[in-house]
Amino acid sequence: MIRQLFWTLFLVLATAGSSRAQITIVEHGPYTEMLNLWTRHNGDPDRMIPGYRIQLLATTDRLKLEEMETRFTRDFPEYPVDWKHEPPYYKLRTGAFTDRSKATAFLYRLKRVFPSAYPAVVKDIRPAELLLYR
Numbered sequence: 001m002i003r004q005l006f007w008t009l010f011l012v013l014a015t016a017g018s019s020r021a022q023i024t025i026v027e028h029g030p031y032t033e034m035l036n037l038w039t040r041h042n043g044d045p046d047r048m049i050p051g052y053r054i055q056l057l058a059t060t061d062r063l064k065l066e067e068m069e070t071r072f073t074r075d076f077p078e079y080p081v082d083w084k085h086e087p088p089y090y091k092l093r094t095g096a097f098t099d100r101s102k103a104t105a106f107l108y109r110l111k112r113v114f115p116s117a118y119p120a121v122v123k124d125i126r127p128a129e130l131l132l133y134r
Contacts, residue, residue: 051122053103055091060088076113082094097119
């Protein structure tokens with residue numbers, strides 16, 4: 001009796017490892033609509049929001065801009081840096097923040113290497129960029 005129970009239990013456990021459970025998730029109602037709306041809204045590459053970037057340099061000398069860009073990339077490889085030409089100036093900027101206090105906290109990290117950096121008000125931040133600076 002015990003031997004038969006043991007073998008039955010053994011066979012059940014041996015075959016249980018080879019069977020697989022399947023889970024299906026079905027979304028309903030306003031949550032799915034809200035998530036889809038949020039994804040469309042924030043995934044739009046043309047959508048820009050106002051906020052702050054850290055301006056590292058503003059100069060009329062493009063060579064100086066390129067040297068500073070190389071230096072920043074070497075010292076802070078985890079953060080993207082970009083420049084804009086707004087005649088007559090070339091502006092080198094990094095960061096993307098909607099809150100000035102977060103921009104300032106990031107600025108203090110950069111001030112050791114770039115003492116003339118400051119937070120600049122901008123209107124060209126893509127929502128996806130905000131995820132890089134937490």
